[in-house]
Amino acid sequence: MTHLYDQDKAYVLNLYNRIDVNIVNGKGSYLYDDQGHSYLDMFSGIAVNNLGHGNEAVKAAVMKQMDRYFHLSNFFPSEPVVALAKLLVENSFASKVFFSNSGTEANEAAIKLARKYGRTRQEDKTQLLSFQGSFHGRTVGGMTLTGQEKYKESFKPVLPDVTHVLFNDLQDLASKVSDKTCAFFIEMIQGEGGILEVSDAFMAELTRLSKKHDFLIIVDEIQTGLGRAGDLFAYQKFAFTPHIVTLAKSLGGGLPIGAMLVAPELESVLLAGDHGSTFGGNPVACAAGTAVMEILTSEGFLDDVKSKSMYLLKRLDEIAHAHPKIIKEVRGRGLIIGIEMYDDRANVVKAEALAKGLLLNVTRGNVIRLLPPLTISHSEIDRFLTIFESIL
Ligand SMILES: Cc1ncc(COP(=O)(O)O)c(C=O)c1O
Structure with a gap:
């Protein structure tokens, strides 16, 4: 256990199931811990960091104000x-x-x-x-x-x-x-x-x-x-x-x-x-x-989200077909996507993903909820798919 995790438990009301990782930095679709590990963030602070971490335009606007x-x-x-x-x-x-x-x-x-x-x-x-x-x-x-x-x-x-x-x-x-x-x-x-x-x-x-x-x-x-x-x-x-x-x-x-x-x-x-x-x-x-x-609202931004969504959903459908005993259904649109798993596999996949530098979120007990940054690149989507498939 990290020192930070222990200190958090000691001083902060224990209302959240914390992950024992000390994040020290974030850039784009990645978070970095104090041990030098990187994590591909597929839930963006639960749909908060939609423009990724450390967006320069947001930072400049904040500093100016x-x-x-x-x-x-x-x-x-x-x-x-x-x-x-x-x-x-x-x-x-x-x-x-x-x-x-x-x-x-x-x-x-x-x-x-x-x-x-x-x-x-x-x-x-x-x-x-x-x-x-x-x-x-x-x-x-x-x-x-x-x-x-x-x-x-x-x-x-x-x-x-x-x-x-x-x-x-x-x-x-x-x-x-x-x-x-x-x-x-x-x-x-x-x-x-x-x-x-x-x-x-x-x-x-x-x-x-x-x-x-x-x-x-x-x-x-x-x-x-x-x-x-x-x-x-x-x-x-x-x-x-x-x-x-x-x-x-x-x-x-x-x-x-x-x-x-x-x-x-x-x-x-x-x-x-x-x-x-x-x-x-x-x-x-x-x-x-x-x-x-x-x-x-800048030109092309939402078109790009839609095209990445189509690609990700298509690839996830292919993966679901290849693993019919593990994945029950893939659903959603844009970049809010649910992968419903059989049994309690979603949490097992989530834990293995963390060990492989991939951050996943599970909701309703058996649904992996993907909420990647809207700015995620195609190669980062491919990286997610490769790690995800290797776990399945
Ligand atoms: C659909 C919806 N409504 C309301 C809330 C509550 O928002 P907040 O946590 O900012 O109070 C959330 C948070 O997850 C949500 O997803």
Whole structure:
């Protein structure tokens, strides 16, 4: 065991299953430890380091802002905050943005907006819906929306008036939705839930019901957004326009920030004093976010992600065919890809991969979740495939 690992155990609340490796540096798709080992990072800080480690443009933007000021109170408008909000508005359905510090806080803001929207229509229009198997964060609201018992059973009572719908089940949706519903929170592709994508049929029905019962569709793009699924937003593949989108993770290029993107018709629901955050929209994080957005929206960037995705998915399908007793299914799009394994093999593969300098992440117990940097090169993809196949 490394000294750092022991010290971490001694002083930091033990809430995470740490890997006993002392990372001292990161560049591009690689992390480096204090023993001189390199690791090909196939989960990018769980979809945070989407532009790889140590991105020079993000670093320059951060340094420039640090030279000006680190923090202003929200009493002042701030240039980097406005610049990032403008980029998000210009590249989405939204007309306004609220900044938070994290994904779960972006969802909390959306819960408050949805509840206020509902209650201005009728006193009991407060029901929130989300999917079973979903993940929406760790604060009380986000945890309640999360459709997995294990995240909340020890912390009850949770938020009232939250109901979970069976994944992609139109009948279950019809039986749970009513005029009392104020919002449906949805991940277009469930990340923690094992890389499962919402069906077109479900989205069409949800859109129809949202108009009929006047409730909001709130898309949680905290994991799938900002190029991860191949498009800037994963919802863009579907024929509907969200009322709200929540973002976080990769938005700050490694610095903490979250965002709630709000459609024009909703921008006056929350008023001054209704919501806020001391650090939300920190200028340094927003400067980083502006650099991230400029790269994501630069010509050819997302086409390149799509072409790498096609190559990786094709090769993984070939590998799955060659190992039908080990791999159950390969699924996903863009660079959010799940490899479902039989039995508990995913964790065995993950441990062997670490020993071979490859960082893998496992979710739902048996799904290897690939979230490589969107900037990964073809040769790095090949390196991943070679190591992965050698383990199988
Ligand atoms: C879909 C989704 N929503 C919300 C969250 C919570 O984000 P944060 O950890 O920044 O609070 C996550 C984090 O994994 C997520 O994947």
